[in-house]
Amino acid sequence: MSSERPMGTTLQQDSAIYLDYNATTPVDPRVFAAMEPYFKDLFGNPASAGHHWGWVAENAIGKARTQVASLIGARPLEITFTGGATESNNWVIFGLLSKLREENPTAPIHFITSQIEHSSIMKAMAAVQKQGVEVDFLPVNKYGQVELETIKKAIKPHTKLMSFIWVNNEIGSINPIPEIAHIAREHQIYLHTDATQAAGKIPVNVTDMGIDLMSFSGHKIYGPKGVGALYIRGKDPKVQLNPLIYGGGQERGLRSGTVNVPAVVGFGVACEICQQNLTAETQHMTELRNFLWQQLQEAIPGVHLNGHPTERSPANLNITLPGIKTEQILPRLQKLGVSTGSACGTGAMVVSHVLRGLGLSTDEVQCSLRLSLGRWTTQEELTKAAQILKNAINK
Ligand SMILES: Cc1ncc(COP(=O)(O)O)c(C=O)c1O
Known part of the structure; x- marks a missing residue:
């Protein structure tokens, strides 16, 4: 299942341990090997339809589209490559709004989302709110899941979109997306899910599950950064969005700009590897996660x-330390690559809206840490990580 371990995931000499795979993953060496020729000899522009270099690049993108589609049970032409999940999420919200306004400039529009989405949803929703869209940010239960009854109550006659994160990037909780899709279908509302932490990690089948739009990203699944995809359902119903980016008409006019061929090739291989190993990897991650807990x-x-x-990601633990602010112990955690519930941004303390959304107090958020595991994590590292944390706290 696993391949050669990327050097950067551990600094052998002083035994630093990377446990921040939810932030990003190293590129799998098999992915890197597949990408390399496209930086070198196979450098063509896929839009160059008149020569060999262009055809090679176009074929490579076609293969990647099939690999990506296959991971999520879609058809290749339902996949559009983007610059990552942030772009895909923004595209859904602004692209749908633009389409709806084009069709009927004065009709009221209502979107539904939750209070614990990724900032690319939260902020895009806040932006369209300023443009006159009614947006409901639904509360979640104490586990960070949006409840079906809460959704049903929020639906209005003019609700056009629901967008819910599938696996939360901070706390790992899994939303019941297939059940939500069912509700969305009953009310003829589009369902979008941010599956950035789900695709490649838990079983996803957009066709069977009735999902209309889905965002995901390369660098969370051992592919390169700066590449992602938006799944747009092609039939039953055919979902229509206006583009977010206009220009040369690449990606069937949906997303202009020369396609980043090496990144797309890498994303394709990353998806294929995840698909081949999904069951075994999920089981392995779950065992490791339970061991760490x-x-x-x-x-x-x-x-x-x-x-x-x-009902949580097999590779994520989010913990609150009893009365110990992570800020106090961070200097002693330098050998541990983890992320905290609050961080000092530009002079101000930024407190996780996700943990606050769960009902944690600001103090509790400041005592919280996320540990996320990945393809090369070992039990030995986890034992050491727990020890490092213990020592840091005891000091
Ligand atoms: C749930 C979720 N959505 C969206 C994103 C943004 O993805 P990208 O870095 O590809 O823009 C992330 C990455 O942090 C994420 O975890």
Whole structure:
């Protein structure tokens, strides 16, 4: 299943441990090998329809489109390559709004989302709100999941879009997307899901599950950064969005700009590897995650798990340390690549809206840490990580 371990995931000499795979993953060496020729001899522009270099590039994109589609149970032409999930998320919101306004400039429009989405949804929704769209940011339950009853109550006659994150990037909780899709279908509302932390990690089938639009990204699944995709359902119903980016008409006019061929090739191979190993990798991650949780409970009495105990990402733990602000211990965690619930941005403390959305107090958020595991994580590293945390706290 696994390939040669990328050097950067561990600094052998002083045993630093990377446990921030939800932030980004290293490129799998097999992905890198597949990309390399497209930086060198196979450098053509896929839009150059009149010569060999262009055809090679175009074929490579076609193959990648099939690999990406296959991972999520879509048809290749339902996949449009983007610059990542941030772009895909923005595209759905602004592209749909533009289309709806084109069709009927004065009709009221209502979008539904939750309070614990990725900032690319939160901020794009806030932006369209300023443009006159009614937006509901639904609360979540104590596990960080949006409840079906809450959704049903929020639906209005002019609701056009629901957008919910599938697997939360901070707390790992899984939303019941197939059930939500069912509700959306009943009310003829488009369902978009931000599946950036789901695709390649849990089973996803957009066709069977009735999903209309789905965003995901290369660098969360051992592919390169700066590439992602938007799945747009092609039939039953055919979803229509206006482009976000206009220009030379690449990607069937939906997303202009010369396609980043090496990145798209890498994304395709990354998807193929995930698909081939999904079951085994999910099981392995779940075992490792459970092992880490056990180690943490032994090392840190009173540690609390945020998010759902079982309906959660196989590779994520989000914990609140009992009364210990992560800021205080961070200097002693330099050998541990983890991320915190609050961070000092440009002079101001930025507190996670996701943890706040779960009902944690600001103090509790400041005591929270996310540990996320990946393809090359070992049990030995997890034992060490728990020890490092314990020592940092005890000091
Ligand atoms: C759930 C989720 N959505 C969107 C994004 C943005 O993805 P990208 O970095 O590809 O723009 C991320 C990455 O942090 C994420 O975890």
